Amino acid sequence: MMSDTFEPKIVAFVCNWCTYTGADLAGTSRMQYPANVRIIKLPCTGRISPLFIMKALEQGADGVLVSGCHPGDCHYTAGNYHARRKYTIFREMLHFLGVEPERLFFSWVSAAEGRKWADLVAEVTDTVRRLGPRRSAWGEPVEGIAAPRLSANPVPFEAPAGTFAAQAEAMREKAKALLAGGEVGTVIGYEQGTLPGTARPAFVSTPEEVDRLVWNEHCHQNLAVYAARKPAKPGKVALVVKPCDERSLVGLLQENRLAREDVVLIGMACHGVQSEGALAPRCAACQTRTPALADPVIGEATPPTATADPRLEQIARIEQMAPAERWNFWQGHFSRCLKCYACRAACSLCTCERCLAEKAQPRWIPAPPDGAGNLSWHAVRAWHLAGRCVDCGACSAACPADIPLYLLNLKLAQVVKDAFDYEAGRDPAAAPPLTTYREDDAQEFIR
Amino acid sequence: MAKALRTEALLDFLRAVQQDARRLVAPVEEDGLRLFRAVDRVEEITLAEGNTRWSFKEVLFPRSEALFHYRLSGGSVALQEPDQPEGETVVFGARPCDAAGLAVLDAVFAPNGRPDPDQAPEHEDPFYRRRRAQTTIIGLACLEPGPACFCTAVGLSPTGTAGSDLLLTPLPDQGVFLAEAVTEKGERLLAAHAHLFTDTDDTKEQATRAAEGRIQRTALSGVGGPLATLFEAPPWEELAARCLGCGACAFVCPTCHCFDIVDEGNAAGGSRCKFWDSCGFALFTAHTSGHNPRATQPARFRQRVLHKFRYLPERFGVQGCVGCGRCIATCPVNMDIQEVVAKVTG
Amino acid sequence: MANVYLPYLMTVAAVRDETPDVRTLRLEFQDESIREGFRFRAGQFGLYSVFGQGECVFCIASPDTRPGAIECSFSYRWGGKVTSALSRLTVGDTMGFRGPYGNWFPLDAMRGKNLVFIGGGIGMAPIRSIFETALDQRAEFGDILLLNGARSVSDLVYKAETEAWIARDDITCVKTVDPGGETPEWDGKVGLIPKVLEELAPSATNALALVCGPPIMIKFALESLAKLGFGKEQIYTTLENRMKCGSGQCGRGNIGGCYVCKDGPVFSAAELEQLPPEF
Numbered sequence A: 001m002m003s004d005t006f007e008p009k010i011v012a013f014v015c016n017w018c019t020y021t022g023a024d025l026a027g028t029s030r031m032q033y034p035a036n037v038r039i040i041k042l043p044c045t046g047r048i049s050p051l052f053i054m055k056a057l058e059q060g061a062d063g064v065l066v067s068g069c070h071p072g073d074c075h076y077t078a079g080n081y082h083a084r085r086k087y088t089i090f091r092e093m094l095h096f097l098g099v100e101p102e103r104l105f106f107s108w109v110s111a112a113e114g115r116k117w118a119d120l121v122a123e124v125t126d127t128v129r130r131l132g133p134r135r136s137a138w139g140e141p142v143e144g145i146a147a148p149r150l151s152a153n154p155v156p157f158e159a160p161a162g163t164f165a166a167q168a169e170a171m172r173e174k175a176k177a178l179l180a181g182g183e184v185g186t187v188i189g190y191e192q193g194t195l196p197g198t199a200r201p202a203f204v205s206t207p208e209e210v211d212r213l214v215w216n217e218h219c220h221q222n223l224a225v226y227a228a229r230k231p232a233k234p235g236k237v238a239l240v241v242k243p244c245d246e247r248s249l250v251g252l253l254q255e256n257r258l259a260r261e262d263v264v265l266i267g268m269a270c271h272g273v274q275s276e277g278a279l280a281p282r283c284a285a286c287q288t289r290t291p292a293l294a295d296p297v298i299g300e301a302t303p304p305t306a307t308a309d310p311r312l313e314q315i316a317r318i319e320q321m322a323p324a325e326r327w328n329f330w331q332g333h334f335s336r337c338l339k340c341y342a343c344r345a346a347c348s349l350c351t352c353e354r355c356l357a358e359k360a361q362p363r364w365i366p367a368p369p370d371g372a373g374n375l376s377w378h379a380v381r382a383w384h385l386a387g388r389c390v391d392c393g394a395c396s397a398a399c400p401a402d403i404p405l406y407l408l409n410l411k412l413a414q415v416v417k418d419a420f421d422y423e424a425g426r427d428p429a430a431a432p433p434l435t436t437y438r439e440d441d442a443q444e445f446i447r
Numbered sequence B: 001m002a003k004a005l006r007t008e009a010l011l012d013f014l015r016a017v018q019q020d021a022r023r024l025v026a027p028v029e030e031d032g033l034r035l036f037r038a039v040d041r042v043e044e045i046t047l048a049e050g051n052t053r054w055s056f057k058e059v060l061f062p063r064s065e066a067l068f069h070y071r072l073s074g075g076s077v078a079l080q081e082p083d084q085p086e087g088e089t090v091v092f093g094a095r096p097c098d099a100a101g102l103a104v105l106d107a108v109f110a111p112n113g114r115p116d117p118d119q120a121p122e123h124e125d126p127f128y129r130r131r132r133a134q135t136t137i138i139g140l141a142c143l144e145p146g147p148a149c150f151c152t153a154v155g156l157s158p159t160g161t162a163g164s165d166l167l168l169t170p171l172p173d174q175g176v177f178l179a180e181a182v183t184e185k186g187e188r189l190l191a192a193h194a195h196l197f198t199d200t201d202d203t204k205e206q207a208t209r210a211a212e213g214r215i216q217r218t219a220l221s222g223v224g225g226p227l228a229t230l231f232e233a234p235p236w237e238e239l240a241a242r243c244l245g246c247g248a249c250a251f252v253c254p255t256c257h258c259f260d261i262v263d264e265g266n267a268a269g270g271s272r273c274k275f276w277d278s279c280g281f282a283l284f285t286a287h288t289s290g291h292n293p294r295a296t297q298p299a300r301f302r303q304r305v306l307h308k309f310r311y312l313p314e315r316f317g318v319q320g321c322v323g324c325g326r327c328i329a330t331c332p333v334n335m336d337i338q339e340v341v342a343k344v345t346g
Numbered sequence C: 001m002a003n004v005y006l007p008y009l010m011t012v013a014a015v016r017d018e019t020p021d022v023r024t025l026r027l028e029f030q031d032e033s034i035r036e037g038f039r040f041r042a043g044q045f046g047l048y049s050v051f052g053q054g055e056c057v058f059c060i061a062s063p064d065t066r067p068g069a070i071e072c073s074f075s076y077r078w079g080g081k082v083t084s085a086l087s088r089l090t091v092g093d094t095m096g097f098r099g100p101y102g103n104w105f106p107l108d109a110m111r112g113k114n115l116v117f118i119g120g121g122i123g124m125a126p127i128r129s130i131f132e133t134a135l136d137q138r139a140e141f142g143d144i145l146l147l148n149g150a151r152s153v154s155d156l157v158y159k160a161e162t163e164a165w166i167a168r169d170d171i172t173c174v175k176t177v178d179p180g181g182e183t184p185e186w187d188g189k190v191g192l193i194p195k196v197l198e199e200l201a202p203s204a205t206n207a208l209a210l211v212c213g214p215p216i217m218i219k220f221a222l223e224s225l226a227k228l229g230f231g232k233e234q235i236y237t238t239l240e241n242r243m244k245c246g247s248g249q250c251g252r253g254n255i256g257g258c259y260v261c262k263d264g265p266v267f268s269a270a271e272l273e274q275l276p277p278e279f
């Protein structure tokens, strides 16, 4: 039997002040506990980044334990409260990706709780030993299990006749007026693409060029991605935005990437947009069809076609899968990832000056587009967008490999909503969920 | 005399080919996209018209590969050559544009194969070279080029033979594929499966004319010439304002070949890996000091265009873009290289 | 077929601090036959690796007349992953080298000529290689002038060697630091390289100049040389780009249509003028 001989490797990240001292106490009191746990000491759980957990798994840990001071006892006041929020999301994410949740442990162990530490380590070791070795390496599929496929049911696209043309006309008029007024130097809108049934971003800087601008069901890109770029022409930038794009602006305002007066927003009341001939998945149940932040709002919105978001059903189906199936579902998709970073480039909220993917000292994300590198990339990107992603769909639309990135982002948005009652991109004055905490945040998963 | 393969016999042929080679790579459907994959059963292969999402270049130039492995212990280092397990490979369903694109990869990675004595044969990519020698390309001519296709605009044809060892052109009215052996490898393939092929008087002329007629995009004449003086002149700023700086265009392209090298591993050892990179990325040419010779996205997009349409022809005597249209269709913001080149040279 | 990516294993035989952030390593080939057989030409470059960290590119800083070992000098000021790792190596450690790559200084054309060598900061590394190569065959050349300049005294590389060169009477060696970079004990010149060069005023007749340093220094040094009557074919310099393969494949080495790794790194001022402004 495997379990007779299997000695799991378990990595414990512990804070210096409480748990480490507690572990020390267990040692000096000569309490017996298994030697499978390698302890890595950090100043505070606030410093125990979820990336550490990911790296430990990438490097082959069979289980990971994170432990720090009890709520209220943090040496740095609130490091553990912040950490608790992070682990809440990260843990759910790993679970959704197919990491067995039984391999991840979180606890509060004080300096006086030597006994608790010894018992905890014994329990953790025992649990992981019973689970057995990880069923595959980081980023490799579990052998012998086919990657399940999900098929989406495309919703046919319908927009009320004539709405687009009238809106387009009004939008162009507005754009001309802005450019003629002199304050706005560049209008970023849409023009016809070079392939049938496509539109693409267009930069225009004179009233004459405005005639190129179009507005129709193909205008799916989120132009907020250009909002924080320095325009080539002097003057402000005016952006043509849909309500979902506008949520990106809210995020940029919250994160001080932009001031509201830096940009003019030409808001388009929305009828939904197309992707690959059908209604874009995010549009079916989208409830916000009228821009809230924009300067002028052009046109009138049409109500959603569905009452429930069809993507939630896909998420539910993934959640019904066993961990190994779920893992293989994602590996199947991620194996196609080219690491072209179009998802990042198209995302208006991927604003880091230097992405973690490009940092080499240390290298959190293996650079090559292979199993480990791709899985880490997707985990990190989703994690960094958790509580920030506004569900604009730009990343999924940009992906040449058709990886359903939205499922991961949306799942984390759900987690954030459930745990912290927060929705990204709604309120410019709200504190983003990972910049704050509540003392009574839920913590059932922490022992 | 040309040979013909009955349409129904195609799978028999491929099955036989698969038995002889270690690997058969062909277009299959996966999660709604068409991709080249090593196939288990020839029935999985799709013959749908149009290009796969990205080319089959990864058969020869994998998106990631180990150049060597290293083990570290104490102060000592042991290096070990990687295995190359692929072995004899047949690619079926290479479209004429992709097959023609091999000329670029050959020129860059295996220059010694070219009969140009001026090109110092100093540096070859041994991995590419080995794989190339072990790979046979069965091309499949296009009857229905799509809206992004412009092979004819760069002097190629939807039924062209360049780069294929054996080219099959479907002649649906006759119920056959016309088979043309282009190289010795192709001849051998025909000879080995001679019982499946018959002599024929059919030609692909009409199919060629029809297919070429479907390509709407204008010819890019004088490429190389006008571009030679256009480093500063065209309004690259305007042309590339919307470019996002991702690598999608490069990674789907059959001829893009930029790569990066990093060491991946831990304290005990690891591998030095070579993997795809893109000139569109902001950090591609950035020095550690922060200096970046191509500091802006327009400068990087210019590199992409000029590399294909000027530097490669000038430097290696090959056409850098084969007009497959993939970058146009894949780019999240529809940067259209054919449109751009037509504009700046027109 | 040989795996061109497989580096030679090298032992660090000596480590020398040139400045607070520039270091020189002396590297010996571990394999005896390579140690005997390895040849390069002054001006060529190589890729140096620390296993587990990666590779980076610099010129070979030692003369091509002394086989058996090579030296490289590198700055780790910017804290790059590989340069930082190189700066942590100590004597006896194993690291990797592959090369040589690229073209070299026109030694044959230099024979019989008066030579002016100008190095600014870490740009002295390739200059040192060709300069010492020339010194090792001193009789083959006319007058030799070396100008070694840096921002400050502490940034001056090859200090000890520079003193030895100054002491020689068969060559002229001048050291200089930028105004403000001098110390009370400084016994060299104070002035920007182009200005000192104009003061020294070497004759352009039957002469070649080899210049290497930061781009801005090169620019002004070229202007000064022009004033002194040096034609564009009489001036050589080296360029540096980020590279991965060393051989024109990885897509980084080009400046416009020119591949620094294959056509360079050594260029004449006339060739330089033809390059688009992309470096």
Ligand code: SF4
Binding pocket: A343, A346, A347, A348, A349, A350, A385, A388, A389, A390, A391, A392, A393, A394, A395, A396, A409
């Ligand atoms: S992660 Fe994707 S859906 Fe979310 S904001 Fe970024 S581009 Fe939009």
Ligand code: SF4
Binding pocket: A336, A337, A338, A339, A340, A341, A342, A343, A344, A398, A399, A400, A401, A402, A403
């Ligand atoms: S866009 Fe798609 S293929 Fe490109 S890096 Fe993102 S997930 Fe991978």
Ligand code: SF4
Binding pocket: A342, B242, B243, B244, B245, B246, B247, B248, B249, B250, B280, B330, B331, B332, B333, B334, B335
């Ligand atoms: S051209 Fe398109 S695909 Fe290429 S880098 Fe720019 S945005 Fe990305």
Ligand code: SF4
Binding pocket: B249, B252, B253, B254, B255, B256, B308, B320, B321, B322, B323, B324, B325, B326, B327, B328, B337
């Ligand atoms: S540049 Fe674009 S059209 Fe040309 S070969 Fe590459 S992907 Fe195809």
